[in-house]
Amino acid sequence: METIEAIRSRRTARRFSEREVSDELLEVLLDAGLRAPSNDHLRKWEFVVVRDRDRRLELVDRVSRDRSAEEARSIVEGSGMSDEEQKRMYVDAIPLQRRMLVSSSVLVLPFYYQPRDVLGPRELSDLNYFASAWCVIENVLVAAASRGVQGVTRIPTEEERAYVKKAVGAPGDYDFPCYLSLGYPSEEVSAFRQVAVDVRERVHVNAW
Numbered sequence: 001m002e003t004i005e006a007i008r009s010r011r012t013a014r015r016f017s018e019r020e021v022s023d024e025l026l027e028v029l030l031d032a033g034l035r036a037p038s039n040d041h042l043r044k045w046e047f048v049v050v051r052d053r054d055r056r057l058e059l060v061d062r063v064s065r066d067r068s069a070e071e072a073r074s075i076v077e078g079s080g081m082s083d084e085e086q087k088r089m090y091v092d093a094i095p096l097q098r099r100m101l102v103s104s105s106v107l108v109l110p111f112y113y114q115p116r117d118v119l120g121p122r123e124l125s126d127l128n129y130f131a132s133a134w135c136v137i138e139n140v141l142v143a144a145a146s147r148g149v150q151g152v153t154r155i156p157t158e159e160e161r162a163y164v165k166k167a168v169g170a171p172g173d174y175d176f177p178c179y180l181s182l183g184y185p186s187e188e189v190s191a192f193r194q195v196a197v198d199v200r201e202r203v204h205v206n207a208w
């Protein structure tokens, strides 16, 4: 598949089929991640790969239990969101936050070198390690989409972040940006659409 086509076909999946992402394919996807641009030239990124369901249940232990559809609706109604498509996405996503990490073919926990506290930046360049980590994640997602695999990221709460780092034994100067769950999406049609954006309406020539 052409790269542009892969980028266009990428979408977040939270429901997965039973089909396995093979070890060989996963290696190709993570290798694509490791080819991202890196702020310090060193590509100091690592992945913890977890397929085992019991181990995954341990690792998502601090993720709050899945909420019901009614709870999700009331959270969304109280949030002040006004875009209907956005609301539909959250109503769909909130009840799946734990399940989507356990029901995919594989849970990837990416780690990146982060020598200083990521939550105390003073200038943009202090965020370079974090920004590079997200280049890695996007590379994996696009490479996955090129092979029919989709995924979802979940940003950990502070409690989840500390818990996962300890649970996998990550070195102190490595950090955990997100859970990354990957698999072949289920056939189920989702109740919301991606937001359509016309590039010509977002490009400004010479000034905004």
Ligand SMILES: Cc1cc2nc3c(=O)[nH]c(=O)nc-3n(C[C@H](O)[C@H](O)[C@H](O)COP(=O)(O)O)c2cc1C
Pocket: 010, 011, 012, 013, 014, 089, 093, 097, 152, 153, 154, 155, 194
């Ligand atoms: C930085 C970032 C954080 C995200 N966090 C979550 C999350 O915590 N839980 C979740 O279900 N999806 C999460 N997502 C997925 C978004 O909800 C999704 O990308 C968005 O709805 C657009 O849909 P698309 O990816 O299909 O284009 C996150 C995406 C990004 C880029």
